Structures are given as structure tokens and as C-alpha cells.
Amino acid sequence: MLLWIVCAVLTAVALAAVVRPLLTSHTPTTTAATHDPKDLAVYRDQLTELENDLARGVIAGPEAELSRREIARRMLRVAEPSAKPTLANSNLLAAKVGLVLAATVPLLTLAGYITIGSPGLPARPFTERKVADVKNAPLDDLIVKVEAQLARNPDDGKGWDVIAPVYFRLERFDDAARAFQNATRILGETTNRLEGFAEATVMANNGIVVEPARAAYERLNALEPSRVEPKFWLTLAKEQDGKTTEAVAGYKALLAGAEADAPWRPLVEQRLAAIAPNMSPAVASSSRARGPGADDVKAAESMTDTDRNRMISGMIDGLAARLKKDGNDAQGWQRLVQAYVVTGDLEKAKQASTDAKAALKADTSAASILSDLDAIIARAATQLKSGAKP
Template sequence: MLLWLGFAVLTAGVVAALLRPLLVGTPTDTSLQPTGTAVYRDQLAEIEADRARGLIAETEAEAARVEIARRLLATADATKDAPGTAASRELRTVATVVAAALPVLAIAVYLAVGAPNQPGQPFAARGPAPGAAPSVAQLVAKVEERLRSHPEDGRGWDVIAPVYLRLGRYPEAADAFQRALRLVGESTDRLAGLAEAHVLANDGIVTEIARKSYERLRELAPDRMEPRFWLAVAAEQDGRFEDAVKVYAQLLTEGEAAAPWRPMVEARWQTMRTKLGLATEPAPTAKKDAAPEAKSTGLAPALANEDVRAIQSLPDDARKQMIEDMVAGLDKRLRDNGRDLEGWQRLIRAYTVLGRREDALAALARARAAMTGEAQSLEALGALAQSLGLAS
């Protein structure tokens, strides 16, 4: 209530300042009153002096005094009855009433149509505006608030851990993955996330926790290349260059000929050979079976083996044009039907292999928009972007 009284006082002060010219009043002829009275007084003194010197008779002096008195009274009456004086009094009255009534009227209107009894709501606690989608920061804040009051909510830690990882909050991601593993159980995604968070939090160093996670991940998913690569990096960091060279060579042999990670692995393979004092030689090549070659276009498994052989038999220009046409066709199909995660992955890989990075980024953005609300699909797209060097 004191707040509203303060508002009322402030309003009254503002109104008074605006109406000040009316409260002060306007100049009138009353400012001439002191000067007029002095003139008449001087005239009376001159008449008395002339009578004393015998210049005028007593009768004439008396008549002059009466005339001066009449003028003095007329001047006083004119000043009293001047319209400006009465108007000033009326304006002062109106100004006083307005200054007093306006705050009272404002409070009365607010009490009638407002909600003075509603509790205050801090800005930080307010939700998004109606119809507006909450931001990532708001969603993360909500999950964090729940986890503070329910720290044993394994599902909450499982949800927020990959979000922390994508936001670059690596130490928090590592802690969240660790809690999710303890509370929800072991899975390949949680092990991979825990290992990745530790590696990124330590500037590429494969820590002991990351190494154990990758070793366990390799047991659960022996076909995945990610744990094998990082275990080779760990061997490098431990000075076991021979072990690292063997793993890199095996990856290059088993991997796709056009895999985006291949140049990086080749560079590390050559570096390890140099440290071992081995002679420079061409990097191991991928196996020459049909399936990997189909994947090397970035369109697998959209192509059958016959299609692959047909493409390989064409001249370079014709083969490139056919691949471009197939990529364009896939792009068009996904514009019409965007709920195809595998199609988006093939398109993004294809653009990357073709060196069209901007198109790959645009396709990644469209894929994420099409997969809004599907956490697993979005996570798969994020992992693909990370592996292709498209993550921002």
C-alpha cells in the first residue's frame, strides 16, 4: 500500500509542476498600484504646499483634494474588479482540485479493473510468451532445476548429458553421462558420450576414464570404428607407436574409400611411421567389394550393385554428372518427405564427399528442422555432423 501512496504523491507533484503557471497566476495591473498611490500622495502634498504659500485659496485646495481622492478610489475599484484577478482565482481552484483528484481517480480505476492482489512474479521465473517456443537455455534450465531437487532422476541426466555435449559444456556433460550410466544403466550411446566428453574436456587427451569407456564400447559394438580410433590415439599418447600404426592401417583397410575421416587417419598413420623410422609408402586401401564402393558415393544403400558397375563404366564427366543428378533427386525427395533420417544422412555425406560444404550445412539444418522433437534422430544428425567436420 505504501508503494501506491508513493505513486499518488509523485503523480500529484507532476500535476502541480504542470499546472504551476496557473497556480502562480498571471500579471495584472495590480502591479501598478504602489506607483499610482505614490503619485496621488505627491499631488496632495503639492496642493498643501501651494495653499500654505498662498498660491491657491482654501476652497480651491479642498476641491483639488476631493478630486484626487475620487481618482484614487476609482483606481482601487478598477483594480479590484479586474477580470484577470477573478479568473486567476478560478484557475487556481481548478488546478488544486485536479492535482488532488487525479491520483485518487487513477487508484480508483486500477482497483476496479486491475489486479492489485496478484503476487509478484520475478522475470527469471517467467515462462515464454504464449505461442513462443522455449529456447534451449530455458529447457536446460528447467531440467537443471528438476535435477537439483531430484538428483536420482537418471532419465533427466540421460536427457541433459548430450545437450551439454553439443553446447560445449564438456565437464558438465561428462558428469551427466557418468550419473546416467550409474542410475539408468550401460549403453553404447552413454559410453560413447562419456568418453567423448572427457576427451574434449581435456583438449584431445584420452584420459583413463575415456580409455576404459572406449574399451567397454568396443566389447559391446566391435564394428564401430570410433572406439578403435581413439584407443589408437591413446596408444600414441602412451608412446606405443607400433600399436597405433597397426590400428590405423586396419581402419584404412576396412573403411570406405571416400570416408570423410580417411585423410585424418592417413595423416596419423604416416606420422606414426615417421616416428618409427619406417619408409614412406602409400596408405592402405579399402577392400574392393561392392558394398563399400556403393557407400563411397555417399548415397548408399540407394544404389544396387548393377548401378555401381554402370557408373564405374562411364567416363569421368558422365559419371560425375550422374552422381550430381542422383544427389539432386535425393534432395528433391527429401524436400517433399523430410521424415527420412537415413535419406538425410546420405544426402549430407554426399554433399560432403562432393566438396559442397555449404550445401551439406544447409541440408543438415533442413534435416534438423524436419526431425524436430525426435531426440534420437537429432542426436544421430549431431554425431554425423561431428564426424564430417560440420559441427559448429
């Protein structure tokens, strides 16, 4: 209660200081016009002399008219009364302003205090306001700020850990790989950092599993043997190294542990069919009849939706990156279009078909495959409209 009494007294004092001058009456004053008759006599004599000069031809008519007007203007200025305005109206206006201020200032002050100064309002520490500002800032501005911080402090492991996935989403794969590597060096090894570094390194090399990425996937596979993604990329590395027999065995092992409706299964089958032309995907899948191994069963059962999606995305991105670098692969384009169709991304499938036609326009042997791409997309579109999976 004492606080409010003090506030009321301070408000009254402040209002008195502001309103008192406005309510003070002022005596209106006016100044009567005063002039010296001698001045008017001088001007009259000038007019008479001007008329005489005009009659004698000393001055021309236009010049005489201008001089006459100037003398008349001076006579009017001397004869015109000057007065200061009365302040009666000003006093009334000041009183009204004072009353308005006396009524509104306390109300506005009270409203402002209730809004931002009440002790009962929850606290808003500076750190929370800073976090909120960061969340609302544009992504480019955030990247610039983090990069500036990392330039000042290259051993800020948390900063590298934060910006690494951002680089990856922006397809700045070289920067992402470097950021994941620095975060691992400073903060220590985790499966997420290993996976991020490996994926970024593969994407930076157009889908080629180079040695640093291979080492990271081998380490990831040792830490989490149930994950499918490192197995796939290690198998793809064998394929890229020309170790076809080992790659076929690796793909068969993946298929043996996969469920029949696994979303990534068609992509592995297509990869297997590409390196084993005499073995169709259906025949390759029949290896399940021998029964999956214990590790394969464990991998299929424990694989999460996130793992599946990341694996599928990595496979498709790797194939797309390779074709972007070297588009002279009709079967590769066909697999890419089919992969997009399987994942339901018909827009990317159409774009891949367009890119394939541009890359292979001089290859007459690819004409039949290119003509099939539009048919594949059309069938998928029809199936989607009917509610069936492509």
C-alpha cells in the first residue's frame, strides 16, 4: 500500500509542475500604432516633387509610376497600426491542455506499468530474449553470425555441431563435412557426427564413397551393427571399387534381412540388377529362401523409420549426384526415375526424365529407355490418383 501512496504523491508533484504554467493567466497586451507626422509630410513632398519631375520630362512615365508606388507603400506602412494579438484565447486553450494532461498522464502511466512493470508478471531474462531473437532471425543471418563466432573461436565445438547439419541441408557438403569433422575432434565421437560426416563427404564427392567416408561408415557399423545405412554404403563402396562379387553378396544380405514391403528394398534390387545383369531383382530377392542371418534379422527388426528414410534419401541423392556429374548412363537415369516414383515424388521424377533426355539426346541406343521413362511416370500418376501405391 505504501508503494501506491508514494507513486500517487510523485504523480501529483509531476502533474503540478507540468500543468501549473498552463493554468496561469496572462494579461493580454496590445500595442497601439504610433507614427511621426513628419514622416508622412516627407513622403507627400516626395510625391509632389515626383509629379514636378514628370511634368518637366526629367523622369519617364514608367519610372515615375514605380517611384509613386514605392512612396505610397512606405506611407501605408508608416500609417498602418501594429498590435500584438490578445492572449485570452491562448489562456483558454492552455487551461484545456492542462486538464487533458492531468487526466491522461496518470492513466497512461498506470497502463504502462501494468503492461511492462508489474511485479506479478513472469520474468523474461535476457538469455531467453536472445534465444527468441535468434529463432526469428533469417537463416542467412544466423549462418553469418555462427561463422563469425567460429572465425573468432575455431575451437567452439558446439558452434561446429550446430552449423554442420545446416550446411548439409543447404547442400554445402564440403563445409558440412568439415564442420562435422571439427565437432568430432573437439566434442568427441558420436554416431550422429559420424553419419553426418560420412554422408556429407559422399555427397561432396558426387556419390563416390571415398576413403574418409568409408572409414566413418565402418566405425558407425561397428558402433551400431543393427543399422542398415552404413551396410548399404559400404557395399556401394565395394561396387565402386570393382569388387562386384563382394558387392553382390552385400546387397543380397541387405535384401535377405528386409521385409517384403521395405521402402528401400526396390532401390537395393535395382542396384543389384545393375551389377548382376543376368540376375533379375526377383531372382536376387529369392535369396531369402536360404533364410536371413541373425544380424540381418536384428537389423530389419530394429531399423527405425528415420533410418529407412535417411538410407533411401542417401541412395537417391548419391545416384542423382553421380548422374549430374556423368549423365551418360541410361539405366542409371531409369533407376533414378523409378526411385523417385517409389518414394512418390513425381515432380523430381519428371525433372529427372527431362535431364535424362537432355544428357542422352545424342545416344540413339538409349531411345527405348528414355521413351519408357514417361510411361513409368504416367503409370505412377494414375496409381496415385486411384489411391494405390506406385
